[in-house]
Amino acid sequence: MNIEIDDRYIPTEHGDVFTRRWRTNQTRKTPIILLHDSLGCVELWRDFPERLAAATARDVIAYDRLGFGRSASHPGGWSPHFIRDEAEYFFRPVWQGLDIEHFVAFGHSVGGAMAASVAARYPRNCRALITESAQAFVEDRTLRGIRQAQAAFAEPGQLDRLRKYHGEKAEWVLSAWIETWLSEGYAGWTLAGSAPGFACPLLAIHGVEDEYGSVVHPQHIAALASGVTQTLLLEACHHVPHREHADLVIRAVDEFLYAMVC
Template sequence: MPDTTTPSIMATDLWAEHPRGRIFARAWTPGSGAPAAPSASPIVLLHDSLGSVELWRDFPAALSAATGRRVIAYDRLGFGRSDPRADTLAPAGFIGDEARSFFPVLRERLGIRRFVAFGHSVGGGMAVHCAADFPDDCEALITESAQAFPEDRTLDAIAVAKEQFTDESQVGRLRKYHGDKARWVLDAWTDSWLHPEFARWTLAPVLPRVTCPVLAIHGIHDEYGTIRHPEMIGQLSGGPARVEIIPDTYHVPHRERPDLILGLVSGFLDQLR
């Protein structure tokens, strides 16, 4: 049954059957009394390396209220409430594989045709692939704190995190969101990014295939990547691109500066209409 997240936004839990397991999703929809854009494409949120639907917290509901659009977030297979994965992530290909192998099934099962792709951190790279692979259906691309290549700052921060998570009490924090999959989630992040094969990964050949409007958001103090990443996204994208560098902000702008991010995103999408 739907539950009311705010007086005007309805949240509904959904499941998509994939050949490799069930994928959990949640949709936030403007209800009575909320400004709505009924003909507008839904916004699909792609989470970060340790993320899940729950870790978006109240941002999806606020985003739905700010834009008048349906917002859909999902747990990638192996994360959150989705089924576990028996395999490990392919270091050089897992980011593009999300768009090729999982996103199309989610769209089919949930009836998503046109969409706005919004990805945070590694989810931003996945959103880039979604926009590139489905250019006729992707209305816009929004990246937040996305990495475009394996920068030294990124890898150094991940190596530090890997060492910190040797403490099982730290892993316990992840179990709240991923249950028994917590260790797999952690290893999927650190082992894939730190693998030698990942050194050749880059969004450079993918970005020119992105023809929709792009908004690239990045915190100036992001501990997982410098502004070279949003600049590369803006410079190489095949469509019109806007880069926003947020002052006094780190890796999670939508949590650190929610009102600012909601204003940027809603203004960007309003211009498209």
């Protein structure tokens, strides 16, 4: 299948947001919108979006959240409610700027929590929800994994890995992730606070060896759904299934969306 890549910036009241769309010209199929993880951006999805577009024969769209990648700096006001805020305030102008009515929300890690919040807030528009390695609450394993990453990034030269993708925003990206999740004020966070429920079909993907969350997380996410739910647990898989087991993830997403006729 011929895939065309369309890069564009969408102006919002808080600054320009960078988006990339892998176009398939299959306009009758609902496009997939990808929401990245806490340190992620469009580029860090690597070749997964193009492969997903080709396999599902539908457009795939990714965007850099404000403060990340090529998008403008975050406008401030970062808080323990940042997941809910993304769905309520920042996602809408991006989605509307894409000139699409319906979409499939697919989020990795904290992007999965954001995708669930989007599904809950826009039930008429979100046709299906896919979460990958998403957290539903603050678990000891999550905090342990973040502390280990914090120590790793403190080593000389490690921050340069983030600067490659986020430029001068890299320090903010790292501190926003670490300081929020390790703060006392965030200890009681649960996904139910920003996504109290959603009716669209759900596919929850999780690696059994995920260093940031045990397999109870997809169970908690499924408990918020009132529609069809599917869970895919991947053996010998850590926090990035779409990189570690890309073929399995793409096949599962394709079969799920085909069955849901969306």
